Amino acid sequence: NSGYMFIGFIGFIILQGYSAIWIALVSTVGQLVAWIWLYKYIQKQGEERGIRSLTSLVSNTRGSPEARVAAILSVIFLSIYAAAQLTAGGVALETMLNWSPTIGILIGFVLVVAYCYAGGIRASIWTDAAQSSVMIVGSTILCVVALQGTGGFSGLHEQLKSIDPGMVNFFPSGLKFGATLWIFAFFLGGLGVAGQPQVVSRVMTLKDDKARKEAMVWFFVWQTPFIALMFIIGLACRVLLPELGVSGAETGLPKLAMTQLNPFFGGLILASIFAATMSTADSQVLACTAAITDDVKTEWSTNHKVTKRVTLVVAVFATAISLVGQQFPGFGDSVFKLVVLAVYGLGGIFVPMILIRMMGYEPDTTHSITMMVSAMSAVVIWTLLGYGDADGIFPSVPGVGSAFAAHFIMSRFRETSPDNPFGRIPMPSQQTFTYGAVALLMVFAVFESSYVLLGPEENDGSSGNDPYMLSYTVSEWTETQTLSLSDGETQSFEVTVDGSMTAVLSAQLTITYVDTGELGTTTCDDIATSPDYSGLAGPLAESDDQDRSTNACGETTVVGTITPNLALSDYATGLGDYTLNGTESELIDILTMMGQSPEMVGTLTMELTLGANNGNPFGGDNSENVEVTLSMLIFQPSGMTPLTA
Numbered sequence: 142n143s144g145y146m147f148i149g150f151i152g153f154i155i156l157q158g159y160s161a162i163w164i165a166l167v168s169t170v171g172q173l174v175a176w177i178w179l180y181k182y183i184q185k186q187g188e189e190r191g192i193r194s195l196t197s198l199v200s201n202t203r204g205s206p207e208a209r210v211a212a213i214l215s216v217i218f219l220s221i222y223a224a225a226q227l228t229a230g231g232v233a234l235e236t237m238l239n240w241s242p243t244i245g246i247l248i249g250f251v252l253v254v255a256y257c258y259a260g261g262i263r264a265s266i267w268t269d270a271a272q273s274s275v276m277i278v279g280s281t282i283l284c285v286v287a288l289q290g291t292g293g294f295s296g297l298h299e300q301l302k303s304i305d306p307g308m309v310n311f312f313p314s315g316l317k318f319g320a321t322l323w324i325f326a327f328f329l330g331g332l333g334v335a336g337q338p339q340v341v342s343r344v345m346t347l348k349d350d351k352a353r354k355e356a357m358v359w360f361f362v363w364q365t366p367f368i369a370l371m372f373i374i375g376l377a378c379r380v381l382l383p384e385l386g387v388s389g390a391e392t393g394l395p396k397l398a399m400t401q402l403n404p405f406f407g408g409l410i411l412a413s414i415f416a417a418t419m420s421t422a423d424s425q426v427l428a429c430t431a432a433i434t435d436d437v438k439t440e441w442s443t444n445h446k447v448t449k450r451v452t453l454v455v456a457v458f459a460t461a462i463s464l465v466g467q468q469f470p471g472f473g474d475s476v477f478k479l480v481v482l483a484v485y486g487l488g489g490i491f492v493p494m495i496l497i498r499m500m501g502y503e504p505d506t507t508h509s510i511t512m513m514v515s516a517m518s519a520v521v522i523w524t525l526l527g528y529g530d531a532d533g534i535f536p537s538v539p540g541v542g543s544a545f546a547a548h549f550i551m552s553r554f555r556e557t558s559p560d561n562p563f564g565r566i567p568m569p570s571q572q573t574f575t576y577g578a579v580a581l582l583m584v585f586a587v588f589e590s591s592y593v594l595l596g597p598e599e600n601d602g603s604s605g606n607d608p609y610m611l612s613y614t615v616s617e618w619t620e621t622q623t624l625s626l627s628d629g630e631t632q633s634f635e636v637t638v639d640g641s642m643t644a645v646l647s648a649q650l651t652i653t654y655v656d657t658g659e660l661g662t663t664t665c666d667d668i669a670t671s672p673d674y675s676g677l678a679g680p681l682a683e684s685d686d687q688d689r690s691t692n693a694c695g696e697t698t699v700v701g702t703i704t705p706n707l708a709l710s711d712y713a714t715g716l717g718d719y720t721l722n723g724t725e726s727e728l729i730d731i732l733t734m735m736g737q738s739p740e741m742v743g744t745l746t747m748e749l750t751l752g753a754n755n756g757n758p759f760g761g762d763n764s765e766n767v768e769v770t771l772s773m774l775i776f777q778p779s780g781m782t783p784l785t786a
Contacts, residue, residue: 143421144229146371147414149477152391154375157531158301158308161375164327165368169361171331176357179335179492180344182499184353187345194345194428195338196436199494199509204439207509212432214490214517215338219425219432220455222337222483223253224462226422229476231463233414236395237407239641242467242474249418250460256423257430257452273363273420279406279413280370283394286401287377297373300380304783305607308379312596315532320592321585322534326485329537333488335495339428383609384781386729391476422459429455481535482524489516489540497548501565508551508558512544519543611721611728612779613735615646615713621770626668628753628763636771637744638677644735646709646774650701650747654767656694665694666765667752672701676744682707690752701747705740709776716774728781735776745771 154161186198195215200208231245291297301308316323334340347353378385378393381400385393398410430452434442441447466473473479490513497504504512519539523529529536552562561568569577624632634650650672656665672686683704691698704710712731713719721728753763 143480144226144233144414144418145421145476145480146367147394147417148229148232148391149225149475149480150371151375151378151394152475153477153531154372155379155385155390155393156387157313158305158376158379159311160313162311162372163324164330165372167324167327168331169365169368171328172334172364173331173361175332175335176353176360179332179495179499180353180357181350182495183335183341183344184347184350187347188349192345193342194431194435195336195341195491196432198341199491199498200436201503204436205506207506207513208436210510210513211491211494212436214513215432215487216429216455218483218486218490219338219429220459220462221479222487223422223425223429223456223459224466225476225479225483226418226425227253227460227463228466228474228479230415230418231467232391232476233395233411236392237399237411239639241640243464246460246463246467249415249422250456252415252419253422253426253459254453254456256419257426257456258449273416275409275416276413277363277367277370279409280367280374282406283398283402283410284370284373284377287374287381287397290401291377291380297376297380300783301376304379304383307597308376310595310597312592313532314597316592317528317533319589320596321588322538324588326535326538329488329492329541330481330485330535333485333492333537333541336488336491337428337484338432338487339424342428342431382780383725383783384611384729384732384778386733388470426452426455426459481529482520485529485535485537485540486517486520488537489520489544493541493544493548497562497564500563502559502562503564504548505557508548508555511551512547515547516540516544607725608784609723609725609728609781610784611723611732611781612719613712613721614718614777614779615716615774616777617716617772618642618775619770619772621768624749624767624769626749626751626765626767628751631748631750634747634749634769634771635744636746638738638741640737640739640742642738642741642775643778644709644776645703645705645738645741646713646715646776648703648705648741648771648773649699651697651699651770651772652691652749652767653697653770654694654765656765665692667692668765668767669750669752670700670747671749672745672747674703674745676746677740678742679740681705681740703741705738706734708734713774713776722784725781725783732778732781735778738775741773 150164153164183198186192190197192198196208196211197203199211202208227246227249228242230249231242234240234245234248235242288294288297291300298309307314312320313323344353344356347356374394374397378397382393382396385396389396395410395414398407402410430448433451433455434448441451466479493512493516494504494509517540519542520536523534523536523539528534528539549562551558552560563569620636622634624634626632650670652668652670654666654668667690669688669690671688674681674684674686681703683702685702687701689700691700712721712735721731723731747769749767749769751765751767753765
């Protein structure tokens with residue numbers, strides 16, 4: 142399990158509802174087939190040929206052109222997969238600790254490199270086992286608490302239905318290409334796990350077929366309940382955090398942990414997420430290292446120092462992908478979409494190659510490279526066209542389909558490719574082809590008719606026009622400093638506001654001091670102030686930063702004001718609790734505005750200078766303690782509640 146399960150998969154469930162069950166169930170079936178069928182072949186090849194990598198499995202000679210192409214493609218897609226893990230860590234830290242995603246990504250980079258340097262594939266396997274225990278415990282606790290918060294399974298179902306009737310339908314609405322290929326893509330995705338180098342290398346370490354069967358049992362004993370837990374948690378997030386929207390869906394699990402658990406168990410969830418991300422990312426980085434040193438630059442494989450450097454370079458490459466992805470919201474910063482691209486890309490490239498070799502077909506260099514490049518091209522183009530989104534067909538279908546299309550075309554028309562595309566298996570007869578085609582058409586008809594009859598109507602899903610109530614509070618945030626000033630001395634008051642600050646309704650600077658040391662005069666010492674807002678991001682709708690001088694000791698004096706965003710005054714006039722009714726889409730926009738204060742991010746400063754006023758030459762006070770305060774009225778949203786008739 143990876144950060145995909147905690148972040149990306151949860152986000153998919155929040156948006157899809159019950160229909161997300163297909164990716165869980167059908168992908169699991171695909172993985173079961175892979176364990177029973179493909180992994181048996183892979184383990185046997187590893188035992189008989191003494192190979193330990195996927196690139197060696199799909200080529201006959203180490204360092205051959207096809208092996209190098211396979212290695213390069215695996216490094217590219219595995220690095221994207223590793224980048225998704227680092228992004229997941231960044232999402233978790235941003236949500237739970239208000240840290241910048243960049244910090245979370247860089248922390249993940251350091252941990253991954255430490256993992257890889259401290260051990261190797263054996264260390265990775267053992268840490269995976271230990272971290273799985275942390276994941277299961279944390280997920281179980283959160284699932285139980287979330288179910289209690291929704292009123293059990295029945296309460297969860299009813300609330301999902303009231304939010305959006307489409308959420309409780311097992312088919313999604315608006316599929317561009319129908320349900321059959323949409324579902325079949327998940328099966329190929331599960332089967333495509335056999336195309337992941339870090340998984341194949343583990344299967345190849347199994348000593349015999351008995352060990353493979355035992356590993357298969359343990360795999361499904363751990364993964365099946367974990368998927369069930371994640372599915373329930375995802376649905377609970379949709380009920381308990383309706384304000385998330387599309388852009389915030391992947392923050393669902395960490396936000397749920399923050400709102401439903403105490404700090405200790407919230408920390409356990411954060412540890413679970415990082416355990417998942419690191420246990421996956423280090424395996425992927427090590428697999429990339431093996432691909433480069435075994436097949437791209439074979440002379441590096443025996444040089445330990447060079448191997449370590451390659452590992453570092455791969456980790457830097459994955460980190461760069463994750464950081465650059467932050468600049469492309471909606472795809473590059475989406476854990477789900479990055480994982481889908483990587484996993485389905487690897488499956489499309491390598492699973493067809495494994496299948497034809499299982500059948501005894503021996504492709505030459507050109508044949509192998511053409512199949513792999515065809516699959517890679519189809520996956521990338523399909524994704525760029527937007528057809529691989531949740532309402533289209535995930536790219537496993539075009540990837541695998543293009544690879545096999547290239548295989549059949551070359552077998553038919555290329556002289557140096559064997560004629561029989563099925564290898565040692567005899568070509569099916571015309572009758573067999575006919576029966577097969579009829580069977581496929583029947584399956585297609587069953588799924589498509591079921592989708593038409595049972596799927597939601599286009600207007601059953603939430604259009605953003607459902608009525609909701611937004612609850613929020615305006616409270617006071619203050620920062621106070623006491624400055625000790627001597628006559629003629631100037632000191633600075635400085636406050637830094639970070640990106641975690643919620644929307645600011647208004648802000649003001651005040652000073653307070655008491656002049657008790659003067660003799661022979663009742664006039665207080667002068668305090669000159671000079672606010673400076675240039676360090677704030679802005680733009681500020683209204684601000685007062687005039688230089689002032691006051692001798693009003695014994696009272697609080699306002700010396701500067703800011704109104705960052707005039708639009709916020711439509712939703713509050715001062716301190717207190719508020720509610721606002723509107724449509725879901727309207728309130729999500731308002732909630733987003735209340736949840737951030739981009740104008741106030743930065744540093745606010747103010748210089749203060751004391752002008753002492755001695756009452757007589759024999760006594761007096763030429764110093765003062767001045768209390769300076771920045772107070773801000775800030776919005777604190779509580780959440781959105783659906784309104785039922």
